[in-house]
Amino acid sequence: MHGAPPEIGMRLHDLLKAIRLIKQHRSAAQPAIPTGLLGLLTEIDRLPTGCRSRDLAEHAGLDPSTVSRGVATLVRQGMVAREADPHDGRATILVVTPAGRAALSDALRWHAELITSALDGWSADDIESLQRGIDRFVGDIHRALNIHETTEAAP
Template structure:
């Protein structure tokens, strides 16, 4: 089989598992609408970012990010604060309730991955991390170069 074709198949399998993870994880912390833990995590990592910056980082349309942020705000997980540099703009911040949800989500994911990788050697996990990081960076660079 063509190695690139096999990689496409493995990536398709991985995306299916990621979709299942999103569905399963929602059952464990119902205060977060399906699929928004990743957005909440990005806001947490990018403290004080604007929605426009978040759209650029995620590669999503600004209207999609705006709806996601609006949903997180409505659930009390994110708040909009006045931008200290420009009072007309707002920056996003995770609330205490949002941090509690993130702690719960991280615990759930950590437990799941610990069990799934229990029979892996640390060097195998390191190799996977490095390969996925490189693949992600190379695919993003190739997409950018194609623009």
């Protein structure tokens, strides 16, 4: 392939704008999780049996200082707790609290309703094609950036 047509870049710009709009509306409709921290809370929940901040930063593709600030906010909000690491008494692991799990469930339900509404009128084939395309694109971006996922998410 010769290179991505410039339209792809514009479509990605449009997609990022749509994501920002979703975040703004979700924050207004579901304020329990602080703005910008739903993804971090989701990552903590997806990692098996809690995780360390540095593992979370690596898995989420974020700077450790960004993760540290986000985790501190989630801890203050009661969404995440730091617990002693059973394998290393000097370290702590991050775990989603029951309040965090309830807020996460509400936020994910809100997202599901929004996406269901947005895809109303799409055929099952169109939806499956979109999902396959996103999966392939994300995988190929990781490949192009030479990023290898080393931490598996819990099933």
